[in-house]
Amino acid sequence: MKWLKRCIILLLLFFLTLLAWDVYIGYRTDPFIYSDAKKIPSRRAALLLGTNKYIAKGKKNYYYLYRIRAAAALWKAGKINAVVVSGTNDSRYYNETRSMYRDLIRAGIPQQYIAQDFAGFRTLDSIIRAEAVFDLKKYIIISQKFHLERAIFIARAKGQDVIGFEARARKGTRAALRMQIREYLARAKAFIDIYMLRTEPKYIKGTSNNR
Numbered sequence: 001m002k003w004l005k006r007c008i009i010l011l012l013l014f015f016l017t018l019l020a021w022d023v024y025i026g027y028r029t030d031p032f033i034y035s036d037a038k039k040i041p042s043r044r045a046a047l048l049l050g051t052n053k054y055i056a057k058g059k060k061n062y063y064y065l066y067r068i069r070a071a072a073a074l075w076k077a078g079k080i081n082a083v084v085v086s087g088t089n090d091s092r093y094y095n096e097t098r099s100m101y102r103d104l105i106r107a108g109i110p111q112q113y114i115a116q117d118f119a120g121f122r123t124l125d126s127i128i129r130a131e132a133v134f135d136l137k138k139y140i141i142i143s144q145k146f147h148l149e150r151a152i153f154i155a156r157a158k159g160q161d162v163i164g165f166e167a168r169a170r171k172g173t174r175a176a177l178r179m180q181i182r183e184y185l186a187r188a189k190a191f192i193d194i195y196m197l198r199t200e201p202k203y204i205k206g207t208s209n210n211r
Contacts, residue, residue, distance in 0.1 A: 017188070018184045018185070018187075018188055019184075021184075021187050021188055021191055022183075022184055022187055025149050025150060025153045025187050025190075026149050028153060028156075029148070029149045029152040029153050029156075029164070030149075032152050032156075032162065032163045032164055033145060033148060033149070033152070033163070033164045033165075033166055034163065034164065034165055034166065035165075035166040037070075037073040037074055037076075037077040037079060037165070038077060040074070040079055040140065040163065040165055041079075041163065042078070042079045042080070043079065043080060043138060043139050043140045043163070044080070044081055044082065044136075044138070044139065045080055045081060045082040045083065045084060045134075045136055045139050045140070046071060046074055046079075046080045046082075046083050046084070046139060046140040046141070046142050046165070047083075047084050047086060047126065047127075047130050047136065047139055047140070047141050047142065048067060048071050048083055048084065048085045048086070048100060048104075048142045048143075049067070049086060049087070049120070049123065049126055049141065049142065049143040049147065049151060050085060050086055050087020050088065050096035050097055050100055050120055050126075051063055051064050051067065051087070051096060052064065052096060053096075053099045053100075053103075055175070062170050063144055063167070063169065063170070063175075064100070066144070066167040066168040066169070067100075067142055067143060067144075067167045068100065068103045068104060068107055069107070069167070069168070070142050070165055070166070070167035070168070071083055071104060071107070071109070071142050072104070072107035072108055072109060074140065074142070074165055075107075075108065075109045076108065079140070080140060081113065082113045082114070082115065083104060083109060083113065083114050083115070084114075084115045084116075084117055084130060084134050084136065085097050085100045085101050085104065085114060085115070085116050085117065086117040086119075086120030086125075086126035086129065086130070087100065087117075087118070087120045087126075088118075088120060088121050089118045095118075096120075097116045097117065097118050097120070098116070098118075101114055101116050115134060117129055117130075117133065117134070119201065119202060119203040121201075121202055122201075123147070123150060123151050123154060123186075123190075124154055124190065124193055124194075124199060124201065125201035125202060125203075126151075127141075127151060127154045127155045127158060127160070128158060128200070128201050128204070129201055129203070129204070130155075130160070131158070131160060132201075132204055132205065133204075133205060136160075137159075137160050137161060138160070138161040138162070139160075139162055140162070140163055140164065140165050141155065141162055141163070141164045141165070142164070142165050142167060143164070143166075143167055144166065144167050144168075144169040145166045145169065146169070146179060146180060146183050147179075147183070148164040148165075148166055148167075149164075150183065150186060150187055150190055151164065152164050153187075153190060154190055154194065157194045157195075158194075
């Protein structure tokens with residue numbers, strides 16, 4: 001029975017560690033998050049973190065829609081002069097970046113003020129490449145709060161002067177619960193990537209704009 005007790009203790013320590021990291025990241029990043037486009041300070045550009053336009057069986061992804069609306073709100077409020085869209089392009093049939101680029105134009109942002117980063121395979125990749133490829137160091141990150149907290153944490157750990165604009169979320173849904181659970185693990189991975197592995201993006205240069 002000793003091995004069972006040890007397993008239970010290790011499992012408990014694991015979950016407590018995840019919880020501690022989650023609370024710590026939320027606490028450290030909360031002062032930098034805004035939800036009102038009128039109150040957020042102006043910055044030269046915003047980084048819009050990508051997500052899929054549709055979920056299972058072609059169902060609309062509201063997290064995607066709300067991120068597009070958040071970027072458009074900042075533009076219309078005169079808070080930004082440009083947007084960098086960062087996401088994945090796994091195949092010709094799945095391209096977060098291109099999809100968001102087109103919908104930002106439909107939302108009223110002129111295409112000449114939208115740059116595309118096709119190598120935003122992970123949040124860490126998007127953040128590091130924002131500076132390395134697009135010369136952004138003082139900018140606004142756009143996403144839902146649970147994601148925004150991790151993105152801001154990574155950016156500030158990398159020495160970037162970022163703030164975040166919170167896109168609307170659909171709280172209380174199954175999708176929201178799944179994302180929250182996944183976020184616990186993602187935050188632990190962020191700690192390991194930054195402070196232990198010093199992980200770099202898959203592509204530190206290139207794979208951006210017209211693809």
